[in-house]
Amino acid sequence: MAVWLSFWFRLAHPLHPNFISAGSWILISSLFIGLPLYAYTGQYKGLTRYVGSAAFYPLAGRNGLLVLLLAGIGVMLRLPMPPRSSWILLWLLLTGFTGAVRFALRDMLLNLRSTQHKQQLRVAIYGAGQAGAQLAAALRLAGNHRIVAFLDDNPAYWSRSINGVAIQPPQKLMEMEDSIDQALLAIPSLPRSERRRIVEGLQSLGIPVLQVPSVDDLTSGRARIDALRPIAIEDLLGRDEVPADPQLLGPGIRDAVVFVTGAGGSIGSELCRQILGLFPARLILLESSEPALYAIEQELCLSLPDGVALQAVLGSATNPQLLQRLFDEQAVELVFHAAAYKHVPLVEANPLAGLANNVGSTDQVCRAAVASGVRKVVLISTDKAVRPTNVMGASKRLAELVVQAHSAESTSTCLSMVRFGNVLGSSGSVVPLFRRQIAAGGPITLTHPEIIRYFMTIPEATTLVIQASVLAQGGDVFLLDMGEPVRIKALAEQMVRLSGLSLRDAAYPDGDIEIVCTGLRPGEKLYEELLIDAESQPTAHPLIYRAMERSLPPHELWPKLDALNRAFAAQDVEAALKVSAELVPEWRRAKP
Template structure:
C-alpha cells in the first residue's frame, strides 16, 4: 500500500482529492435535507435534486481547480487552506441556490446554508482523516527515528509540533532541568528529570537527543552534549526559537552543517588510550589558548587529567571564554585551570610564568595565521610568530620544561607569504634550541606541521557560510586552487599523540589526505544549505561562485615537507621528516637582523632577512604597500 502511495504522481493525488470533494457534495446535500425534513421527505427531495447534481459537480471541479483546493498537500493544509475551503463551500451553496431556482425547484434558504456548512465540515474532516491514514502508512512502512527532546520550553514545544506530522522522526518524551515541569505532560509527552536519561533511553529505545535549550550558554550546552555523547547517544542542537520560521525550516535545522561534513574523507580520531603519559598529572602551558587550535588543545588536554593547565593568551575576551568553558568542564575534578593574560614576546613574563607554575609541558599555538593580514603587517607577524617563538622556546629550555611542541603550518614549506616565512623562522629557532640546548638536558622539543583547519576562525568554511547568509556570491581566488584540510578535533588529537611520542628535534607531519579544491568546497557549502550553484550550466541557480584571482603570497597548492620524504612512526597518520636547519651562528644572525629591522620599523630590511635565511622563500609580486585590496582568505 505504501509503495502504491509513493508511486502516485502529483496529478493523480490532485484527482483523488477532487474525487473526494465531489463525492462529499451529495453526502452534504442528503445530510442537509435530513436535518430540515423528515427521512422520507429528505430522500424524495434528494431524488428530485438529481437532475441538477451533474451541473453542481462540474462547477465544483472548476471551483476546486480555480481556488487550488485540490493542489494543497495534506501536510500544508493550514489556516489559509481552511479559509479557501470556506470560500469554496459558500460558492457551492450559492451555485446550488441558482441552479435549483433555474430548474424551478427552489429549496429553503436554510437548507442551502446547511448544505454549505455541512460540506465545509465534511471537507476538513476528510483531509484530517486522510492525513492520519497516510502518516500511519508511512510509520508502519518505515523505521522511524525515536528522539528525546532536551528542553520543554517554547522551542521544544514548537519542535514537537513540527515533528508530529514528520514521516521519519517520532518524539517520545521531554527532559528538562525545571523541576516545576518534571512529572507533567506537555503536548501529550511526559517530562522527566535529566538524571533519568539513561533509563528513558533504554525503555524508550531512543535513537537521538535534540537539545532545544537555546537560552543556555554555549559552554553549558557543550557540557550537556558531551555527557550525552559519552552515553553513546547522537546529539543535535537547535537554534533559538526566533530563528525558526515555519515547520519545514524547523525540521531542516535539526541537522547543523558542521565544518567536518566538508572534509571529503573519514575523520581520524584516535581513542585516547595511548600517549596520555605525556600529559597525565603534568603542569601544561598552552600558548594562544583562546584561538581555534589552542582552545581545542585545552579541551583535549583536559581529558588526559593533567595536574594544572595554564591558559596563556593575549586576547582578554578569548581567554575569558576558554577559561569559563574549561572551568565548567573540569567541575568536580582536582585539575587547576589558570588563566593568564600575556604575550609570548615578553621574555620576563614568560620566564616568571614558567617558574611560578613549574611548567612541564608547553604546547605553543600562539601565532598570527591570517595570510593577507600578516602580508599587510609583516613586522607584527614576524615579531609574534618568529621572535615570540624564540622567546618562549629559549625560556622553556632554560626552565627545564620536559616537552615543547611548536604548532606549525604547511605554509612554512617554501613560503611565498610572510605568514609562512615567519612560521618557518619559528621552526628553525625551535630546531636549533632542540638540538643544541634541550637534547643535552634530556628535554624533548619538537615541531608538528599540518595544513588548513576546517571551521577555525578566519578559515574558508565559516567565510563561505557567512557569504551564503548574505546571499552570495562565494569568493574563490582561483578555479584550480587546492588545500589540505583537517578538522580541528582531528588535528589536535594527532598533535597530542605526536607530542607524546617525540624524542626531540623531530619535525612531525600529519597525513592530511588528498588536497581539496576550494571551488568544490564552495559547491558543497552551497548544496548542503539546499541551494544550487548559478553558473553557465545552470543560469537559474541560486548562488554564484566568483573567482577573484590569487592574492599576493598565495600558492595554488601547498606542501608538507621540504625534502619530499616522510618517515613512518608508530601511528599511521603521523610521520616525521628529516630537514636541515641552520647553525647556531646562522640562527643568531637571522634573529639579530630581524630584531634590528623591527626596532627600525624597516619592512624592506625584514623582508631581506627573511629572503636570506628562509629556504625557498619567494616574495609575492605585489607587496602590502602596492596592493591594499583585501580579499577573504582561503586558509
C-alpha cells in the same frame, strides 16, 4: 461485548442459557465496578494522542483486577457462575477491546491533527534503525510531515516495514523523487565517508537533505531526535575518525604542569579542552586577547575535573620576563606553543608584526623553556611553511628553524614541531566565509577555480598533536596525514547545494548563488605541501610521520636572528624581509 463473546467462545453458542443466568449479572457488575476502578487507577488520566505500548500493561493489570473482583463477588453472593475458562477469555477480550479502542482513538486524533496541516512535507527517512524509528514516531506526533518511505542499505530490511511504512533500497529513490520533498538522514553514528556518499547521491537527485543530531548530542540530552538540521560541510569533509592510541594519549600530561600559548585561538582552545580531559596537575592558559581568554576560561571551568588547577594568564608569548617567571614559579613541564598570527593577507600587509610575533614568540618560549628546564616544547606549525610564498609562511618556517636550533643546543629540553594544513572551523577557514556569503545571498568569492587545500577537523588535528608530543625525541618535524585534498570550487558548490540553493552560472542564469573568481591574493598558493626536502618516515601512529628537515646551525642562525630583531626595533620592513629571505631561501617572495 467482551462478556458476551467470552460466553460464546467458551460455550459455542451466542445465547447459551448460562449466559442468560450468569452473563446478565457479570455485565451489570462490570459496568458498576469497572468504571470506578478505571477512574481510580488512572485509566483516564493519560493523554490519548500520546498513548504508547507502555500503557497496555497497566491496562491488562486493571482488567485482571476487574475479573478477580467479579469472580470474588460471584463466589461470595453464590451467584450463577460461568465456566472457569470464561474468566480468562473475559480478561483477554476486555484487554483487547479496551486497548484497541484506546489506540484507535489515538490514531484518529493524530490523523485529525495531520489533516489540519494542509502543507505536510513528504519525507523519506534514510536509516531504518533505532534512530529512524524514533524519528518517525516523533514526526508522526508533530503532524508536520508525511513519511513516504524508509530507505536503508541493509538488504535484510527490504520489503519489511515500520508502522506500515515500507523499507526500500536507496535505488528506489529515483522512482520516488517527484513524490518526496525532503530526505532525512537518521543514522547518527554514520562514518564521514558513508555520509558523504549518501549525501552526494541524494543531492544528485535534487532532494534537500536534513539529518538528526549526533550521537553525542542525543546521549547528552542537548538535542532531541526530531531536532533536524541541515548537513554541515564539516560533516562531509575529512576522513573517518581514527581512534587515538591510548599509549600515546596521556603520557607526559597526566599529573604534569602543562602550558598552552594562544589558548584562546582555534587550535589552542581545543588543545586546552583535550588536555583537561587527560588530568594534568595544572593547566596554564596564556592569551593576549582578553575576550578570547575569558571565553575559554569560563568554558573550561564548567568541566574542570577534581584535582586539576586552571590558571588563566593575560599576556603575550613575546614577553620574556613573563614567560620566565611563569615557567619558574609553576614548574612547567610541557609547553604547546600555538600562539601565532596566521591570516595570510593580514600578515602580508603587516610583515613586521607577523614576523615579530611568530618568530619572536617562538624564540622567547624556547629560551625560557630551556632556562627553566621544561621537559618538552611543541610548536604548532603549518603547511604554509613549506616553500612559502607569503610572509606568514616564511615566518612559520623561521619559527621552525628557531626550534631546531634550540633543540641542537639543549640537552635537557626536548623541542619539536607539528606541521599540518587547514583545519575546519578555524577563524581563517574558507568555510565560515563561504557560509556568510551564502547567507547574504552571494556571491561566493573564490581566488582561483583550481585552488586545492587539505582539511582536517580541529579535534582530530589536536588529538594528533598531543600524540605527536609523546613521540618527540628532539628537533623532530612531525607531519600529520591530512587525507585527500579538496578542490575549493567543488567545496563552495557543495555548500550551496547543502543550503538548499542552486548555483548561478552561464548554464543556469536564474540560480541563487554565483561563484566569482577574484584572482590569487599576494603570496597565495594553488596547493599546499607538507615536506620541503626530506622523506617522511612512519612513526608508531599511522597518521603521524617524522621528517628530519634541513636546519641551520645555531651559530649561523643567532646572528641573523639578532639582525632581524634590530630590524623590528627600527621598524625597517625591507631589512626584516631581506633577512627572512636569506634564512628561508626557498621563500618565493611576492614582488611589491
